[in-house]
Amino acid sequence: MQRSQDKFGFMLQGQSGAARLGSISTPRGAIRTPAFMPVGTVATVKALYPEQVATSGADILLGNTYHLMLRPGAERVHRLGGLHSFMRWDKPILTDSGGFQVMSLSKIRKITEEGVAFQSHLDGSRHMLSPERSIEIQCLLGADIQMQFDECIELPAERSEIERAMELSLRWAERSRLAFEHHVEDGLATRGQALFGIVQGGTDAVLRRRSAEALVAMDFPGYAVGGLAVGEGHEAMLATLDGVLPFLPAGKPRYLMGVGTPEDLIEAVRRGVDMFDCVMPTRNGRHGLAFTWSGRVNLRNAKHAEDLSPLDPQSTCPGARDYSRAYLHHLVRSGELLGSMILSWVNTCFYQELMAAMRGAIADGRFDAWADEVKPHLAAKA
């Protein structure tokens, strides 16, 4: 008989308005929600040592199936002992399905009922992703949370095209689910791992509801909202969330994919989202932008050139406490790797501080008051 900690689970621990405090349990440890997952696209959170990611407070990180299947390859990672030991990260990992990045990165795609045929953006080699292959790859990598294979289309698009892709994604959801169950049976996966469904449907409330209800009928252990943060804007994203979340079960985690700014996260948590991932902290860090409790700091700005103050003397991150803005300005202006390293670290820590503060505000039953108080500061240019 399996012990309970060997099974994937979610427990809702508190609520403040619609904002939810919870915990996802996995054999590799608990994930405190709301949770932000740093993005480790090709088995590294860019410019951070794995120890820095762990001490930032992150309970889980994200890997990209599309990138990893091309290099180093899923079978190779499996032979090497799985993604966790490969990249020295023993806490949970979520992998996406590859669907989104096939669309955004690869050349020459052909979408059929079976799946997507595409050419690698690295070397032009030909590959096929189907629901079955995507799940097999995610199992080979050893992902604790896996995502159904879906079709992500570019917006804006015709409603008929959005509907076609959403319906196809539902059929792929069922095939993904069957593939995952198959691998639980053949031993490539366990009940400690989980597969999430992904709600699609663009910004159309009717399509989104239909997608959500069909996925819920398939009874996934968690649900993602996909196809957002692709240029539709903050308000349209929130309106779409408002139309979807009521149709997702309260007892399962909800993951908003690819989002976002600190303000995006706060508004999504306010509506009941539990999980996020985004390249923003690391990508912005590599471009000289720091997130702080006083707002965004563009270290390229000349006003920092002789500022001996640190980014944030109260930060949990040594990178924000120990270096002067003057030095960071110099590193960024000089294009030095240490600038990317420190700022990616600072931002990764800040995002975790933000999630911890949100969890605290929910636990205290004052999320709305907290959110209204901090949002103007976070949005400022500091």
Place this chain on the structure above:
Amino acid sequence: MQRSQDKFGFMLQGQSGAARLGSISTPRGAIRTPAFMPVGTVATVKALYPEQVATSGADILLGNTYHLMLRPGAERVHRLGGLHSFMRWDKPILTDSGGFQVMSLSKIRKITEEGVAFQSHLDGSRHMLSPERSIEIQCLLGADIQMQFDECIELPAERSEIERAMELSLRWAERSRLAFEHHVEDGLATRGQALFGIVQGGTDAVLRRRSAEALVAMDFPGYAVGGLAVGEGHEAMLATLDGVLPFLPAGKPRYLMGVGTPEDLIEAVRRGVDMFDCVMPTRNGRHGLAFTWSGRVNLRNAKHAEDLSPLDPQSTCPGARDYSRAYLHHLVRSGELLGSMILSWVNTCFYQELMAAMRGAIADGRFDAWADEVKPHLAAKA
């Protein structure tokens, strides 16, 4: 009256053949010799946190006057409290004079008796470096060991041209010395800092001897051999060293600038050199090459793709112990920053391990035997 630890000094502690064990004393701490100085060109040892440089065992690092005068600027660094606090390095720093890099990097130079007029490689702005300005910059930065301003010419060159530049460098040596003394008197420098002379003269033994003898007559607290490692080759470099070192006083440190490979360092130490600097550990690290006791490891090589062994399980460097070659191969092939970070760290640690091993072999009186034993391993492709 000044305390002795406030004064710059050098003590020879042992010898094995011509190889020397010693210690340079400065108010910022001792420098164990033979010493290797990691290069922190623009106030950062590329891709390393300052804590990693310190724990590598480095007692001193090098900063580049040419780069720092252009960005962030010597007066700015001085206003910010000096180079040490700016870059968070409290052990000694040596700065070069800018002479070499004016030649190799700047556009449109005009050399006169007064100095070198040049345009910045960054923005084309016009600048002047003279012995007086070079020393002023080095004092503003707060360098513990400063270098005389010299003219570095490209080799091969006519003997008359080499002689002209060497003679000019001697006149600049005297002006550098007077400028440094001036700043000790006006308080911009202290007796805890030191100015080294630089022997020039290409690969011509007669010119080198004349340069060395003239500098020794000026009584510098240390002497560098400059103008080597510019393509003349390992044997010509060693032959030149053989022609210079007998004319340098035993009681002063000897610094071979810009050198080199592990084998270069061993052969130079064997001949009596005490100090080195080189970009090789960090530059090669950024290009996927690791130095180990078993030889050079090119991590781009496909043979590492599924090798779970670390670079060196016995290393002092966690980067060499904790990551598999397979993972490093993947990072290097993917152009990931973490690959540059880990390998620059590994190489910086390895160079310090190498210096520590040389110091141990000298202390044991068996440098030649040690060198002959390890050199073939270091030169291997592993």
